[in-house]
Amino acid sequence: MKIIPLQPHYQYRLWGGDRLKRFGFYFDEVSIGEAWTASALPQGSSVVSAGPYAGTPLGELYNTHRELFGIDASVFPLLIKWIDPNDDLSIQVHPDDELAQSLEGQPYGKNECWYILDAPEGGEIIYGHTFESKETLQQALEAGDVMSGLIRRPVSRGDFLYVPAGTVHALTKDVSVLEIQQSSDTTYRLYDYGRTEPTTGRTRDLHVNQGTLASFAPHLDYVEHVLSLNHFRTQLTRNPYFFVEKWTIEREESVSTDTFRLLSVVDGTLEIDGSSFDIGATLLLPAGQSFQLDGTATCLVTGVSSPTKQKARIGIDLGGTNTRIAVVSTEGRLEKQYKLKTQPHLELDTLLNQIKLAVERFQLEYDITHVGIAAPGPLDLKRGAFLTPPNLPNWHHQTIVEPLCTLLGLPVTLENDANAAALAEAKFGAGRHVDSVFYVTVSTGIGGGFVYKQNLISGAHGSAGEVGNMIIRTDGPTHPTLNVGALETHASGTALHERARTKGMTDSMTLLTDEIERNTFVEDLATGLANIIHTVDPDVIILGGGVTASAPLYWNQLQDAVAMRVYPHLRGATPLVLQQLHGDAGVIGAAFLP
């Protein structure tokens, strides 16, 4: 028998019950909240249940038979739990490695992830908060008022969430999960509903100081790209501590291991190595072996990530509402990102410190060579500073490049957000097959960028492509910085929204269903696009931004209107296409700034 099946340790929890039994677990104790199916923690070890090592605790197996694992960490690094809450869990946060070592003398922090096994209709968990700093988080905790600032996220069966150390979170009643994590039992409880332990009549310990120290504040929201590896394997996360794959077995498959894997059956029946396993089983697949799998089953498989760091770039999309900090692969794929609310009423330093935290997390697993920032203009690119971006009033004229460069010790480049999006679309999106690409974003404002042979043409003053201020008419609303008759004052989302409002309509999409309004919009935008064609004659014009969500309403009409406004030999010669990278264009382009 090559596989090593494990028998769980059952853990009492205040919020536990006996419903873990529905996942095939068996126990007599009451109020069991967690089944630790792969644990080498001394306070609750899983034990080998069959085969030559039967009866050996996992930690002992690791210490005495290292050849089965193929890794050299001095302490077994992973922990797998099945959790079935019969009540809400505490509002909590976990430390990262550094804090776990300094505050607790523990080898590992507690980065964890959840595969949702079951959730009620409309089920939600708590993931993140809206407090703007550690101080406001702590004040709310002290005032007993933390619940009002917590973010709830809908979940349903089969969802997967990575919960980086530092994320304020809580599982809720009836949302059951398979939890894969670093081998740690350090939870900092921030709030526990004032509940008491029935056995002692006392409340459980809270750890407000350690918890506040460990928390992201402002909250950093983590998202990772899911990667299909082959017809039955999907990578759900790969982080510095572990990777998790979902294997969907529908016929015979073969796999081989370099280092060990832990496989948990979450649905169906898996046949492996001459035995069958149902939901609830966790198996150790030793290092350097091959296995035949069969049956019909869904399995979550984890192992330890390789320590080699890939080269990658970081793109930052600093918008008026949100800021995204992302790792982008050399092929232009957004690998993972942290997102936070931009808080332009606070010091710029607050944002820069959160960027530093995110970049340092990424540096644990990537060799970061460059950081690019895409931000709304107007910008002073030479000084690496904001000029007067309307959505960032408090930061006008502040430099961002130089302080960020000092904070990160990495080269940093700043560019206008529309230019960055243009670069991304030209390299990896709708313009990737041609030489000259003009990108126009029709959004809250109107911006644009010109890319020639994959190089951004910024212009002598960094203002090439600023087509929002291009005069297309002699009339129109006045604006503090734009020309009367500027394209943006007529055809932007803001302009359409304003016209919709005066007509008693709710949004610009509804406005564009009105024939007269639609004709006006199309003629204005077509005039702008024809002017672009006559200026740079690009291979393609790519249109992006929120207003293109209503493109089906006006697309054919727009093509005809552009054709009517250009020289006869240019009619129909410049394809108008929609952007392909959507909301990711800015952050991807930022990563590729020179």
Ligand SMILES: O=P(O)(O)OC[C@H]1O[C@@H](O)[C@@H](O)[C@@H](O)[C@@H]1O
């Ligand atoms: O502090 P309580 O409410 O018991 O919750 C503690 C539990 O929280 C979950 O989110 C996970 O991190 C578990 O590994 C942990 O054991």
